[in-house]
Amino acid sequence: MNRCLFVVPPLVGHINPLVGVAAELASRGHDVAWAGVPELVHRLAGPDARVFPSPVSWADADRPVRPPDIRGPEALRFLWERFLVPLADAMADGVRDAVLEFRPDVVVADQQAPAGALVAERLGVPWATSATTPAEFTDALASMPKVAAWNDALLRELRLRIGDPxxxxxxxxxxxxxxxxxxxxxxxxxxxGGDGIRWVGPSLAARPSAAGFPWEWLDPGRATVLVTLGTTNTDAGGRFLTACAEALRARADRLQAVVVDPEGVLGAAAPGGTAPPTGPGAGPGPGAVRPDGDLLALPAVPQLALLRRVDAVVCHAGHNTVVEALWHGVPLVVAPIRDDQPIVAAQVCDAGAGVRVRFGRATAARIGPAVEAVLDDPGHRAAARAVGAALRAAGGAAAAADHLEHLLDDELQDELQDKLQDKEEG
Structure with a gap:
């Protein structure tokens, strides 16, 4: 039995892929623990997950509010200076305590939780990387050497503070x-990324889901379109969701829409929407637009289960949503907002598995034809299915667990060889 410590930032999309890996390792008899925000890890990985608090204290209020209009290098600067580096500094002590107490054989550090890698490096513990998005593989800063140098300097300074100098x-x-x-x-x-990259595809594990989804509402005689902007874009989503609702309602003769609307912006904005239902047996729950046959807006949906039943997805090009949709062979309309999303959107389009609309200019007049394109052009669905076949063949959580076991075996062999060499020299 080996011990594995997962170090994760307080971001749902960066924890979910490792939940399945942790469960797979546990099923094989390994001891698994987490360093992260306990409330969030417990919500996603289960109440029995062993979590070392890191940072010791964290609330949504601790996360800096990013101006919605910054893009490009300024957005990158905000991400690193205001979020990733302060988060790494805040996590370092908790990660160090977790390593010293749990004594893992390997640390798995998310790319946006560099404290995991740097503390493991300093303490001499083997570490692996969890890359929940392909953005870092693209070397997007290659054409911006000054920005790349600035980013490298931030990491060097961070290493001097919490890693091995x-x-x-x-x-x-x-x-x-x-x-x-x-x-x-x-x-x-x-x-x-080097020779250490192992392509494992999405790690899809059972996860907490919204209760009371009205499955009987889905009309098998019409296409179903899912609209979602993920868990971190609610600040920017009101206008976009309203435009989607308008575009999809205009095509109600052939499709119906399920919209993830955590802020309830469609309660009043969606034509035909009614006040949220209340009382016993009221239906889809607080914050929902009562289904009228054309559109259902809910604060949360059981996404993995729903993807088996939908014909297209409109989203922000968040990596988890994209690979989960493609895993199910569902084509996409992508409207990237920031961070890695333009990169992921470009990958979807390059693969032929969807079309892109500009988030800032996405009106009903643009969204509607884009949805029609992915529903009507068989090439998009064929490409989505081809990519989905590759994603499924990659192995997911089981493949990731295999690679971690191989890493541990290699480390053990190296340790044995070192001991034999010491003995011979002695």
Whole structure:
């Protein structure tokens, strides 16, 4: 039995892929623990998950509010200076305590939780990388050398504070193992990441889901379109969701829509919407637009289960949503907002598995034809199914667990060889 410590940021999309890996390792008899925000890890990985608090204290209020209009290098600067580096500094002590108490044989550090890699490096513990998005593989800063140099300097300074000052490995890319939760059929050939990349595809595990979804509402005689902007884009989504509702209602003769609407913006905005139902047996629950046959808006949906029943997805090009949709062979309309989303959107389009609309200019007049394109053009669905076949063949959580076991075996063999050499020299 080996011990594995997962180090994760307080981001749902970066924890979910590792939930299945942790469960797979546990089923094989390994001891698994987490370093992260306990409330969030417990919600996603289950109440019995062993979690070392890191950072010791974290609330949504601790996360800086990013201006919705910043893009490009300014968005990157905000991400690193205001979120990733402060988060790494805040996590370092908790990760160190977790390693010293749990004594893992390997640390698996998310790319956006570099404290995991740097603390493991400093304490001499083997570490692997969890790459829940392919953005870092593209070397997007290659054409911006000054920005790349600034980013490298931030990481060097961070290493001096919490890592091994003599270390040389990029904390976003373990030289031993990088678990990439995608495949080359979608992500393309990596520009960086080294020989340690292992393409495992999406890790889909049972996860908490919204109760009371009205499955009987789905009309088998019409196409179903799912609209979602993920868990971190509610600040930017009101106008876009309203435009989607207008576009999809105009095509109600042939399709119906399920819209993830956590802020309830469609309660009043969606034509035909009614006040949220209340009382026993009221239906879809607080914050929902009562289904009228054309559109159902809910604060949350059981996405994995629903993807088996939908014909197209309209989304922000968040990586988890994209690979989960394609795993099910569902084509996409992607409207990237920020961060890695333009990169993922480009990958979807390059694979032929969807079409892109500009988020800032997405009106009903643009969204409607895009949805028609992915529903009507058999090429998009064929491409989605081809990418989905590759994603499924990659192995997911089981493949990731295999690679971690191989890493542990290699480390054991190296340790034995070192002991034999010491004995011979002695």
């Amino acid at each position: 003599e270390g040389t490995a990029d904390p976003r890319f373990s030289p031993r193992l990088v678990l990439a939760f995608t495949t080359p059929e979608l992500a393309g050939r990596p520009a960086r």
